[in-house]
Amino acid sequence: MxxxxxxxxxxxxxxxxxxxxxxxxxxxxxxxxxxxxxxxxxxxxxxxxxxxxxxxxxxxxxxxxxxxxxxxxxxxxxxxxxxxxxxxxxxxxxxxxTGNTSLGVTLLGALVEQAAQRLGDDWDIEVLEMHHRMKVDAPSGTAKLLGEAAAKGRGVDLADAMDSGRHGHTGARKSGDIGFATLRGGSVAGDHSVIFAGNEERLTLSHSAENRxxxxxxxxxxxxxxxxxxxxxxxxxxxxxx
The missing domain is CATH 3.40.50.720 (NAD(P)-binding Rossmann-like Domain)
Known part of the structure; x- marks a missing residue:
């Protein structure tokens, strides 16, 4: 004890x-x-x-x-x-x-790192997260944790690859970027997905928190x-x- x-x-x-x-x-x-x-x-x-x-x-x-x-x-x-x-x-x-103490998210981070390492740079990576309306920081600590895992798998620094400010006429997606999208609303405890988008196929690794x-x-x-x-x-x- x-x-x-x-x-x-x-x-x-x-x-x-x-x-x-x-x-x-x-x-x-x-x-x-x-x-x-x-x-x-x-x-x-x-x-x-x-x-x-x-x-x-x-x-x-x-x-x-x-x-x-x-x-x-x-x-x-x-x-x-x-x-x-x-x-x-x-x-x-x-x-x-840690940005997230969930055991499921911890394992998800390891899977994201492995996927980023094995799939290669021609697969685009996007991190999508949604939380309740009261959350004050964005992207969430968990989203950053998953982005760090993806960056580690690729052998890059997330600070150099992170794209979380898309607005207006942004031009084509830059190769190698790790994109972030943030949603807020309701009482969502925490939903996170990491999307690996290749040519004519997508892999999505996700975790949903039902209760804190x-x-x-x-x-x-x-x-x-x-x-x-x-x-x-x-x-x-x-x-x-x-």
């Missing part, structure tokens, strides 16, 4: 994670929310799960490092400075950062796995040994 600290535990994902902790037979150790300082309380826990906000990440990493507690980060909308802070923290504690509990369960599994690991940066693929 592991003791979990949850940062952002009053939010929708935080509440789902608390339920998943109980479902898995672990212990909800402590919850921290906006304005709260995690440092004084997380030291009594075995692992921290952070689904709060990008603005809070630096302080959360600082607290986890000070207490020597592993941290799983599921917060999306992160930028280069956040990733640099994660890399620095991973020199002292185990850190698992899939992310909560994955976060709990990943957090429990992280306990006792050496200081380093990990992903959900490490959890599934992919």
């Amino acid at each position: 592991a003791k979990f600290a949850v940062i952002g535990h009053k939010g929708r994902m935080g509440q789902a994670i608390a339920a998943a902790i109980d479902e898995a037979g672990h212990e909800f150790c402590v919850g921290v929310d906006l304005g709260g300082d995690p440092a004084p309380v997380i030291g009594q826990c075995d692992v921290v799960v952070d689904f709060s906000s990008p603005d809070a990440l630096a302080g959360n990493l600082k607290a986890a490092r000070a207490k020597g507690v592993p941290i799983l980060i599921g917060t999306t909308g992160l930028e280069d400075a956040h990733f640099a802070a994660i890399d620095e923290a991973a020199g002292d504690i185990p850190v698992l950062q 509990m899939i992310f909560a369960r994955g976060a709990v599994r990943g957090g429990a796995w992280l306990i006792g690991k050496a200081p380093a940066r990990y992903t959900m693929r490490d959890v599934l040994d992919l």
Whole structure:
């Protein structure tokens, strides 16, 4: 049984994670929310799960490092400075950062990478995602995760191949681009498809989230796995040994 600290535990994902902790037979150790300082309380826990906000990440990493507690980060909308802070923290504690904690999406990413590697550059790649109307970042962290998988399969940097701003007279599709399309509406928990479009054939790899509990369960599994690991940066693929 592991003791979990949850940062952002009053939010929708935080509440789902608390339920998943109980479902898995672990212990909800402590919850921290906006304005709260995690440092004084997380030291009594075995692992921290952070689904709060990008603005809070630096302080959360600082607290986890000070207490020597592993941290799983599921917060999306992160930028280069956040990733640099994660890399620095991973020199002292185990850190698992991911754009999606779903086990199904984790496996999907591995399949996308393999398909991109094997099909070749003459297959166009498009990433399509849809989320509920309240989601604030686009493309989603999961879409970027899948785009990164496709780019890795092709041996390129996603930053050089990503096309997510089509509007107006764009001209023909540039060979080698990895396109992104974003849809928002209703209460969709998360739908993602990666389309490989070749000449006269298409391959679509998809995942549909029916409830955010899939992310909560994955976060709990990943957090429990992280306990006792050496200081380093990990992903959900490490959890599934992919």
